[in-house]
Amino acid sequence: MxxxxxxxxxxxxxxxxxxxxxxxxxxxxxxxxxxxxxxxxxxxxxxxxxxxxxxxxxxxxxxxxxxxxxxxxxxxxxxxxxxxxxxxxxxxxxxxxxxxxxxxxxxxxxxxxxxxxxxxxxxxxxxxxxxxxxxxxxxxxxxxxxxxxxxxxxxxxxxxxxxxxxxxxxxxxxxxxxxxxxxxxxxxxxxxxxxxKKVGATTLRRHLAAFSTAASSTVAPGSIYQAELFLGSVLDLRFTPAQMRCNGRPVPVDSNHVGQVRFMAPRRLGPAVWTGTIRFKANGRDTTFQVRVPYRVVRR
Known part of the structure; x- marks a missing residue:
């Protein structure tokens, strides 16, 4: 069993x-x-x-x-x-x-x-x-x-x-x-x-800023000063490295990336002009903007 x-x-x-x-x-x-x-x-x-x-x-x-x-x-x-x-x-x-x-x-x-x-x-x-x-x-x-x-x-x-x-x-x-x-x-x-992310044109950023243009660069004592005040769009150069020059010489740039133009006025009285140049890359190409600013040298 x-x-x-x-x-x-x-x-x-x-x-x-x-x-x-x-x-x-x-x-x-x-x-x-x-x-x-x-x-x-x-x-x-x-x-x-x-x-x-x-x-x-x-x-x-x-x-x-x-x-x-x-x-x-x-x-x-x-x-x-x-x-x-x-x-x-x-x-x-x-x-x-x-x-x-x-x-x-x-x-x-x-x-x-x-x-x-x-x-x-x-x-x-x-x-x-x-x-x-x-x-x-x-x-x-x-x-x-x-x-x-x-x-x-x-x-x-x-x-x-x-x-x-x-x-x-x-x-x-x-x-x-x-x-x-x-x-x-x-x-x-x-x-x-x-x-x-490494290829392609850099996007140029813009921001608004206040601008004015004077009717005249000189004014006599007691006369009326005339100018236009307006709001404009400008390139934000904090993100776009640029070179600034005045009459061919480098211009110092402040913390807001705005060029500070200062130069010794000529000794000869009468009309004069200075040339400002801003150079930077736009869409991968060297781009230059130039402005001619007239002014007048007068006696104080």
Missing amino acids: NRVFLLLVLVAAAGAAGFGAYLKLRSLAQLNRQLYRLDQLLIADNDDADQRAQWAIRGLEAAVQKNYNQPKEVALLAAAQRLDGHADSLARTLRGLGEELKHNACRPNTAIPTAAQLASTDAAAQLLSPDGPAYVNLHQQLNKYRLAAQALNPNKKAALPEPAFAELPLGAALASLSQLESEVRTTELNTLQHLS
Whole structure:
């Protein structure tokens, strides 16, 4: 009786273990299918990110041209285009590895990998072993891309983890490749956004100020002084470095960035004129404004 009972217990335990193993295998199969679907979703997202990167490059090109192709901005645009080329090359490498993984694992080739094929670790182990040429090439490309992005945006560390494919089933390996491509595109978009802030014409800010113009620069004792008083808009030179000169000589500028004109009047009596010059960059080009101010030298 005891032997029969013990045998029944062993059979029940074996059955429970088998059922547990079945549940585990079923869960793994579901996970691999979910990873494969994730891979397909990431591929679509990466295509969209690639398109957005192209739009960003075109936006940079337009901004540089609008700003009259300033040398520094042309250099930044060239660097952005090189980074985009690195990103495209990496994306092609990652997509190619994914296709080769599916080709090696899905024999005979099927449109959608089977559960057994998705669970297989052989393809990833053979193609993406740490010492294999495919992995070494991917590692070198990632390092080159990481350094290029870091040089253009030093304050933003490129989130490009080192890939690890050891013992990964096909579904997980495909999803890992697509996720890495997503990180590549995210790094590119972040860098392009950073560069866009350095390209383009500086917006010239303005503020209101009171002005007056006198009917005459001289007035006799007891006579009527006439002038016009008005409100005008002027450039705020606090945000636009400018050079001011009077008769060719530098003019001191106060804390409000207003030039203070002072000079020794000529000794000869009669009409005279002084010339004021303000030079600054507008839309990337050197711009000069000049004003001639007549006055009269009289005896006191």
